[in-house]
Amino acid sequence: MKIAFIAHDQKKNDIVNFAVAYEPIFCKHELYSTGTTGSRIMEKTNLKIHRFNSGPLGGDQEIGSLIAKNQMDIVFFFRDPLTAQPHEPDISALIRLCDVYSIPLATNMGTAEILIHGLERGDIDWRNIVHEQRTE
Numbered sequence: 202m203k204i205a206f207i208a209h210d211q212k213k214n215d216i217v218n219f220a221v222a223y224e225p226i227f228c229k230h231e232l233y234s235t236g237t238t239g240s241r242i243m244e245k246t247n248l249k250i251h252r253f254n255s256g257p258l259g260g261d262q263e264i265g266s267l268i269a270k271n272q273m274d275i276v277f278f279f280r281d282p283l284t285a286q287p288h289e290p291d292i293s294a295l296i297r298l299c300d301v302y303s304i305p306l307a308t309n310m311g312t313a314e315i316l317i318h319g320l321e322r323g324d325i326d327w328r329n330i331v332h333e334q335r336t337e
């Protein structure tokens with residue numbers, strides 16, 4: 202599966218801890234991130250992550266474009282709901298695209314825990330069927 206990590210500054214420690222905790226699962230997948238989030242995760246894990254631009258510089262939109270092309274399967278986006286972000290329209294657009302394409306999206310640690318266990322259990326295997334249908 203193709204998995205994206207994104208976290209606002211106040212949530213970066215949380216997403217790093219999450220990636221460390223589930224590194225044995227994440228290492229089996231193809232990983233992407235916005236710029237700073239990916240750097241922070243790679244500092245603390247051995248995960249290889251393809252990093253896009255930082256969020257405020259277009260990283261959310263780059264990940265959104267993968268979603269629009271059916272090239273992203275899961276998004277972990279640890280949002281900070283208490284701080285205004287300069288690129289709020291990009292954030293809304295990314296979340297909207299997840300809804301347009303029914304991409305599983307966790308915007309907080311509580312949902313992320315459920316999503317990662319669902320991934321391990323095969324709950325998201327339907328994404329493979331979507332990929333097969335798109336290539337037919």
Ligand SMILES: O=C(CO)COP(=O)(O)O
Pocket residue numbers: 207208209210235236237238239254255256257260261292
């Ligand atoms: O701003 C972000 C998401 O909206 C995250 O970007 P960074 O990972 O570059 O900090």
